Amino acid sequence: DAMVIQNPRYQVTQFGKPVTLSCSQTLNHNVMYWYQQKSSQAPKLLFHYYDKDFNNEADTPDNFQSRRPNTSFCFLDIRSPGLGDAAMYLCATSRDPGQSYEQYFGPGTRLTVT
Amino acid sequence: QKEVEQNSGPLSVPEGAIASLNCTYSDRGSQSFFWYRQYSGKSPELIMSIYSNGDKEDGRFTAQLNKASQYVSLLIRDSQPSDSATYLCAVIISGTYKYIFGTGTRLKVLA
Numbered sequence: 001d002a003m004v005i006q007n008p009r010y011q012v013t014q015f016g017k018p019v020t021l022s023c024s025q026t027l028n029h030n031v032m033y034w035y036q037q038k039s040s041q042a043p044k045l046l047f048h049y050y051d052k053d054f055n056n057e058a059d060t061p062d063n064f065q066s067r068r069p070n071t072s073f074c075f076l077d078i079r080s081p082g083l084g085d086a087a088m089y090l091c092a093t094s095r096d097p098g099q100s101y102e103q104y105f106g107p108g109t110r111l112t113v114t
Numbered sequence: 115q116k117e118v119e120q121n122s123g124p125l126s127v128p129e130g131a132i133a134s135l136n137c138t139y140s141d142r143g144s145q146s147f148f149w150y151r152q153y154s155g156k157s158p159e160l161i162m163s164i165y166s167n168g169d170k171e172d173g174r175f176t177a178q179l180n181k182a183s184q185y186v187s188l189l190i191r192d193s194q195p196s197d198s199a200t201y202l203c204a205v206i207i208s209g210t211y212k213y214i215f216g217t218g219t220r221l222k223v224l225a
Binding site: 094110 | 150163204214
């Protein structure tokens, strides 16, 4: 089945210790997104890629970076996690908007910072 | 600042009843609207998309869109306890392919 996969599903890291979250998709979608979601809050867009074109949200901290080495994979790097970065990180994909606007999420990675 | 507003709830309905969830948005140019269901601790799951004014039905779900009033709603007929979840409204910001989400309405279906 075509899908969006995130690894790991749960990640525990220490304060200040870099962490990388990964996302892969078999949907062959052009656009990939990273969201941060905290309890009882809306998913907050961090950045997105249209193919290789990277788009950063103005309020995304510099501590967060992303890489998309190819169509299928996208990574979220948190260089120095703080306690406030503990959240669910969601990867999502969508087709070229000219074809379909529907966005599909992976299962998420729950990040705990100790 | 583009916004999507939802009543946080909880909205409690008895099993078998119709649940009505509402959403308003601020971007008058938005053309694409979505409803997602999110169970506690899980990721959002797309249940409906709507792009034109009027109603769109899919099984027990009906999405309603009124662009003039900047209002979109979701009706769930014959509500089941398994429908208990948070329902997120999402809108694509006009001229972009960025989605903005509401904080969601928590629905509780009472058996």
